[in-house]
Amino acid sequence: MSGTSEGPTPAADLDRSAVTDSDQSTYHRVFAAAPLSMAVVDREGLVVSANPAFEELLGTGSEPLAGRVAADLVDLASDARTWHAYREVLRGRQARLRCTRRLKHPDGNSLWVQVTVAPLAEGEPGVLLSVADIGARRELQARLRHLQMHDPVTRLPNRTLFFERLSAALEAESYEQSGTGRIGLCYLDLDGFKAVNDTLGHRVGDRLLASVAQRLTRVADEVGYARTGAPLVARLGGDEFALLVEDSTGTEQLADLAESALRALEEPFDLAGQRLSLTASIGVVERHAAGTSATGLMQAADTTLYWAKADGKARWTLFDPERNAHLMTRQALASTLRPAIERGEFALEYQPLVGMEDGRLSGVEALIRWNHPQFGTLTPNRFIGLAEEDGSIVQLGRWALATACRQARRWQLDHPGEPPIFVSVNVAVRQVWDSDLVADVAETLAETGLAPHLLQLELTESAVMGSAGRPLQALQALSDMGVRIAIDDFGTGYSNLAYLSRLPVKVLKLDGSFVRGFQYEEAPKGVPPNPADEVIVEAMIQLAHRLGLTVTAECVETSAQASRLRRIGCDTGQGWLYSRPVPPDRISELLGDQAAYAVGKP
Numbered sequence: 001m002s003g004t005s006e007g008p009t010p011a012a013d014l015d016r017s018a019v020t021d022s023d024q025s026t027y028h029r030v031f032a033a034a035p036l037s038m039a040v041v042d043r044e045g046l047v048v049s050a051n052p053a054f055e056e057l058l059g060t061g062s063e064p065l066a067g068r069v070a071a072d073l074v075d076l077a078s079d080a081r082t083w084h085a086y087r088e089v090l091r092g093r094q095a096r097l098r099c100t101r102r103l104k105h106p107d108g109n110s111l112w113v114q115v116t117v118a119p120l121a122e123g124e125p126g127v128l129l130s131v132a133d134i135g136a137r138r139e140l141q142a143r144l145r146h147l148q149m150h151d152p153v154t155r156l157p158n159r160t161l162f163f164e165r166l167s168a169a170l171e172a173e174s175y176e177q178s179g180t181g182r183i184g185l186c187y188l189d190l191d192g193f194k195a196v197n198d199t200l201g202h203r204v205g206d207r208l209l210a211s212v213a214q215r216l217t218r219v220a221d222e223v224g225y226a227r228t229g230a231p232l233v234a235r236l237g238g239d240e241f242a243l244l245v246e247d248s249t250g251t252e253q254l255a256d257l258a259e260s261a262l263r264a265l266e267e268p269f270d271l272a273g274q275r276l277s278l279t280a281s282i283g284v285v286e287r288h289a290a291g292t293s294a295t296g297l298m299q300a301a302d303t304t305l306y307w308a309k310a311d312g313k314a315r316w317t318l319f320d321p322e323r324n325a326h327l328m329t330r331q332a333l334a335s336t337l338r339p340a341i342e343r344g345e346f347a348l349e350y351q352p353l354v355g356m357e358d359g360r361l362s363g364v365e366a367l368i369r370w371n372h373p374q375f376g377t378l379t380p381n382r383f384i385g386l387a388e389e390d391g392s393i394v395q396l397g398r399w400a401l402a403t404a405c406r407q408a409r410r411w412q413l414d415h416p417g418e419p420p421i422f423v424s425v426n427v428a429v430r431q432v433w434d435s436d437l438v439a440d441v442a443e444t445l446a447e448t449g450l451a452p453h454l455l456q457l458e459l460t461e462s463a464v465m466g467s468a469g470r471p472l473q474a475l476q477a478l479s480d481m482g483v484r485i486a487i488d489d490f491g492t493g494y495s496n497l498a499y500l501s502r503l504p505v506k507v508l509k510l511d512g513s514f515v516r517g518f519q520y521e522e523a524p525k526g527v528p529p530n531p532a533d534e535v536i537v538e539a540m541i542q543l544a545h546r547l548g549l550t551v552t553a554e555c556v557e558t559s560a561q562a563s564r565l566r567r568i569g570c571d572t573g574q575g576w577l578y579s580r581p582v583p584p585d586r587i588s589e590l591l592g593d594q595a596a597y598a599v600g601k602p
Helices: 013-031 052-057 081-089 137-151 157-170 173-177 193-200 204-222 249-266 294-310 320-343 386-391 393-414 429-434 437-448 470-481 512-517 530-544 558-568 584-591
Strands: 037-041 047-050 097-102 110-120 127-133 182-189 231-238 238-244 269-271 274-276 279-288 317-318 347-353 360-370 376-378 422-426 457-462 486-492 507-510 549-554
Touching: 037 052, 037 294, 037 486, 052 127, 081 097, 081 110, 081 274, 110 137, 110 512, 137 157, 157 173, 157 231, 157 294, 157 457, 182 249, 182 294, 204 231, 204 238, 204 249, 204 269, 204 274, 238 249, 249 317, 279 294, 294 317, 294 320, 320 386, 320 393, 347 393, 347 584, 360 393, 360 584, 386 393, 386 470, 393 422, 393 429, 393 437, 429 470, 437 457, 437 470, 470 486, 507 512, 507 530, 512 530, 530 549
Parallel strands: 279 317, 360 422, 422 457, 457 486, 486 507, 507 549
Antiparallel strands: 037 047, 037 127, 097 110, 110 127, 182 238, 182 279, 231 238, 269 274, 347 360, 360 376
């Protein structure tokens, strides 16, 4: 029977064993001397060994760490996500975990650390847990963030931090669990601050901004004294400030805050020998946080601040949804006005001008309408101002002039047995300045075949009175051409009758306010008669006639008004007594039955 012998241990194996023992000894020395805090943790999460740096960092002193639960030492179980990742590393299912923790040191101070958990060398059980003190780095980051998030002039939160706070306040989890569920904002702008910078220099301007910030902060602190927190005061840029109220109690609270801010800024500022007084305008918005976005809130605040400025400055104005809706509609109309002209969305209606003596239809006024696809039929007061602002009134005016003249010529051809009626077209003063109105009229009359005396151009009193230079030359050229010039809404502007003798005007249209206040034949019970209205109107008519002008009364609504106007010599009437503005075919019907217009005739 033969056997085997183990024999001597190979030299190579002895060398490998020696090297391994040497490496292990080296690793232990390095582990103990390393400045980085480290601990070896077994698969169960218990500390196997820890180096002195680890013990010093955590302040465990002489208390042994071996056998302690590592997660408890560095707070890895405080949130479910970190705890799950840590367990995955222990089980070898995840390569590494890195997280930041705020630990409580035994001396009572807080300690910010970065914890890293990684597997040991392949085949070795357990993980290596290392902890780095990042307190100095976080402090530096905090200082840098403060500089980044605060205004250097006023030391208030800047625009970036303000929007960060505002966005956080509007998150559902922020207002659904507690508080009022409402938010408020005072958006403040200093009145006339640019003049301070321009006259006294930016250094004084910066001192003024810093003083304003101090007063607003004091106001916020006083308001927040009895509450859980004061409003956030921020400088949004330039001379714009914001006071953000989270969990506001309603518009009354925001109104009180705005009023307090205005009072605080009323007191003069003493700045290096300069005594300055200023005022501010404030836009106030208060609403439910639900459904509100930071952008929407700021747009509302900006709009309301604009209202406060437009209303006279040195005041606060509360956001009005109806006023804002009107503004939004106005903006929508302005943006689509020019394309609407090209799309043919405009039409003309015509309101009869009736002779007071014979009750016959003598002319019509062309009134423009916008058949808007979204807002329906719009009257001129909704869009003419916009057209004048953006210059599209020139294009729109040319269209109205050509359309009205073409229609007047069509009525003349369709009713050859009737005296032709004239058409009156409104002209904006910008049409005189921004276009060659004389050339436009001449070209239109030539193209349509309408006689010049059958065209009347209406300009407002404020546009005509005091005209000089190009406007006066244009009016004179049109009059020389045979076109009649009328002053619309007469009596509401300059009312300079003496100046009329030097203008090529043929017709005065009395503003409707004179006729509405006109004394009726039968005054309502309890209303004393006021003969002054009739005296004023009669005097204007007589003076106009002495100057060779005819007079048209607007807004004639009753036969009693018509009778009195006829009695004092008014030439023409216009108003609902005769007809509302109507389409062209209705005027054709009236021309075929002129007897229908013997209205108000004795």
